[in-house]
Amino acid sequence: DAHASESTHLTIINDIKNGKSVAMVSDAGTPGVSDPGVLLIQQARKEGLRIDAIPGPSAITTAISIAGIAGNQFSFLGFVPSKKGRETFFKTLTTFSQPVVFFESTHRIMKSLDQLANHYPDATLYIGRELTKMHEEMLVGTPADVLAILEATPVKQKGEFVVIVSQG
Structure with a gap:
């Protein structure tokens, strides 16, 4: 909880x-x-207690498995900072040679796409929306392409997003 x-x-x-x-x-x-x-x-x-894991669905590996990228190396960065550190977060993506995976909220996805378009206009994005749910989809394209799709269909701006940025 x-x-x-x-x-x-x-x-x-x-x-x-x-x-x-x-x-x-x-x-x-x-x-x-x-x-x-x-x-x-x-x-x-x-407390020294035994902890066992039972593997279950992971949005990260689910997104990578359907994106069509080689998932043998990637960096997961968690959620994009909501305010402080947001600009630095996007600027530092250039330091990664492998794909970068992060989560974004429905309230900030458009802002993130705009920042990606400004910093990485030629990158390929793979955006998993509502993974493992009824309205699951994978949006693929440059930041401007994906931004245009979401602007044209506002209902697609809602949901949980896993963003994969590939600069190679």
């Missing part, structure tokens, strides 16, 4: 210590990958 308090985490930790089996399912992603579930994992580690 994105809003679970430390006391909730301690209650869960105590339940485990008392012999209960606990499973964590996150509605915000995979725990530890741009998800607040990492806080519970960290607390469990501090």
Whole structure:
């Protein structure tokens, strides 16, 4: 839970210590990958508790698997900073020789595409929208191409976005 308090985490930790089996399912992603579930994992580690993973869907690998790029090397950068550091984030993408993957929110996708168009007009973008959901799609093109698609169809500006930037 994105809003679970430390006391909730301690209650869960105590339940485990008392012999209960606990499973964590996150509605915000995979725990530890741009998800607040990492806080519970960290607390469990501090307590020396056993943690097992059951692989599940990952927006990152789902996007790479359907983008059609070689996914043997890429860099994942999490969410784009919402305010401070945003411009620096986009400027530093040139330092990566492999594709870069990041998440963006429905409220900032257009701004991010505009910044990508300014900094990397020739890059190829692969944007997974609503992956594993009914309206799943992969938009592919230059930043200007994808921006035009979303401007022409405002409903496509809604959803959860995984952005892959390939400069090669």
